[in-house]
Amino acid sequence: MIEITFWSEGRFMRYCVDTKTGNKLSALGFGCMRLPSSALGSVNVETSEKLILQALEAGINYFDTAYLYRGNEEALGAIIKRNNIRDRMFIATKLPHASVKSAADIERYFETSLKRLQTNRIDYYLIHNVVNLEQWQCLCALGIEEWITKRKSDGSINAIGFSFHGPQHEFASLLDAYNWDFCQIQYNYADENYQAGRSGLEEAYSRGIPVFIMEPLLGGKLADGLPKAASDLFLEAEAAHSGVAVKDSSRVDVSVAWALRWLWNQSGVTMVLSGMNSAEQIANNVRVAKESTPNMLTETELATFRSVEKIFRESYRIPCTGCNYCMPCPKDINIPGCFASYNTSYVADRISGAIGYFMCAGALGHNPHYASDCIECGKCAKHCPQGIAIPNELKKVRRRLQIPGAKPIMSLVSKMRM
Ligand code: SF4
Ligand code: SF4
Structure with missing residues (x-):
């Protein structure tokens, strides 16, 4: 269900009701993984603080981090505390399940996240990067289901979900393996049939499980990494869509806008997470979020995506999103x-x-x-x-x-x- 909320000052954000919890979530969520960082990887708290406050002001109310994002929970926690903004936002963080060997590990990772984030509750807690049913069953053998029940009843977890990077058939099995409150999938017009893909989105939607989207721009490749021939097609589409000439200098913003519109065009999408690390990116994405609605794209516009995707696929040989999960390498290879x-x-x-x-x-x-x-x-x-x-x-x-x-x-x- 989609609801439009206008702000009194004339600004507005579009919100979607998460049907499992009743929470009103901004259609655009803030992915904290790509917060501005130094060359050595530590989060620049001052710059990040400005961006997070800007996002809040624009109506974004969902902020996603993870135990495994180095220094990220700590930075977000410090910013929240300093500005007293905990009650204005939903926080999502994730359990690094691959490192869990015992029931005590689950508790320890969760308590560490609470401490780093300087909070007593996590609104959306995810099992991080699940690829198959077997991984979930291993956690069940350690008693995670009972642990979730306990944490939900004491109020320290509101909603439980998982982020997914496995093959399509495993996704359906996982959806049926537990009474999930939400799930998070990698999805964009270049990955329509990859991992959970469109069929996974539709399966979750048909079960009433809210779907949050990650990697909407494939690690930025669908923003400034598109071949010129592909972004030219989006410039043409933008001119037709807006009815005015589009400057070449807005090529990246336009490519991003179309990538986001493709997602919000689909009813099964509850929220799109974007790893924004500049004021301009936030402003551009918020503008598109508030203008987009399901089924807004025309057949001609949808055909443009198919042409862009073809050009993109022919150019990109290795589907690396730059997430850094593979690092560090013992031989220090970047x-x-x-x-x-x-x-x-x-x-x-x-x-x-x-x-x-x-x-x-x-x-x-x-x-x-x-x-x-x-x-x-x-x-x-x-x-x-x-x-x-x-x-x-x-x-x-x-x-x-x-x-x-x-x-x-x-x-x-x-x-x-x-
Ligand atoms: S190669 Fe490394 S950086 Fe690239 S997608 Fe895989 S884990 Fe992420
Ligand atoms: S040495 Fe090679 S295989 Fe080992 S972590 Fe580094 S890149 Fe990967």
């Missing part, structure tokens, strides 16, 4: 950086990709780490929600981007600079 450079070598050109590759390898520093340093230990691949065979894909990166002779030249240049 895995997402390698894959981003490889994809760039197809979207733009091979030289641009190679430059990106040598930069992400730290080729001009003291101690570079190349794709060829991989020892195939396999530690990374088991954490990848996209199921990427990382060691094999790194071999492709090496063959395409590690131009023979470039490594010793880089090493020489590096020594001359010191």
Whole structure:
């Protein structure tokens, strides 16, 4: 059920009623995983605070973090406390189930999240990154169902759900395995039939389970990573949609707007999470959220998505979203950086990709780490929600981007600079 709420000052946000809890959730949620961070990965609390307050002011009331996002729960907790905004927001965080070996671990991870977030309740608690029914059954054997019942009755958890990155058939089994309050899936126009996909969305909807969407922009690739031919199609669609000429400089905002409209066009979508890390991104996404409604897209507009998706697929070879779940690598290889450079070598050109590759390898520093340093230990691949065979894909990166002779030249240049 969709409800429109107008703000007294003339601003407004669109809200969806979560049918399981009755909560009124903003159609756009704030994904905190991509909060502004330093090069070493620590969250920049001051910059993040401004963004979170801006989002709240614009009517966003759902903020998603996770135990595993380094420093993220702590940063969000500090911002909430400093601004006394806990009662204006719903907080979602996640249990790192792959590290749970006992019932005591479940309790310990949850208590740690409460402490980091400086709160006594989690509004939406998710089992993080479930890929199959067996994982849930292992947690059941440790007594998680009884634990959830206890935590819901003492009020420290309001709604329980899971985030999913497995194959479609496992998703349906998981939906039926417990009385879930919600679920969270990766979904966007490039992933319509990947993981849970459209059929998963529809299955959850038909069971009355609210669906929250993550990776609406595929880690930003559907924003500034679209090949020009694809974003040209969105510029044309935008001009037809708005009836005015569209500036080339708004190419990224327009691509984002269409990616979000594709999701909000579908009735089964309760909320779309976006990892926004600038004031402009928040403003653009809020504008689209408040204008979008189910079934708003025309047949011509839907056909545009099919054309864009085709161009995108032909350009992107490795479906890495840059989530960093595979890091750190014991050989210090920048895995997402390698894959981003490889994809760039197809979207733009091979030289641009190679430059990106040598930069992400730290080729001009003291101690570079190349794709060829991989020892195939396999530690990374088991954490990848996209199921990427990382060691094999790194071999492709090496063959395409590690131009023979470039490594010793880089090493020489590096020594001359010191
Ligand atoms: S398989 Fe290679 S890339 Fe992955 S963690 Fe091991 S060394 Fe690093
Ligand atoms: S390789 Fe997989 S785990 Fe690593 S950043 Fe990419 S999508 Fe995430």
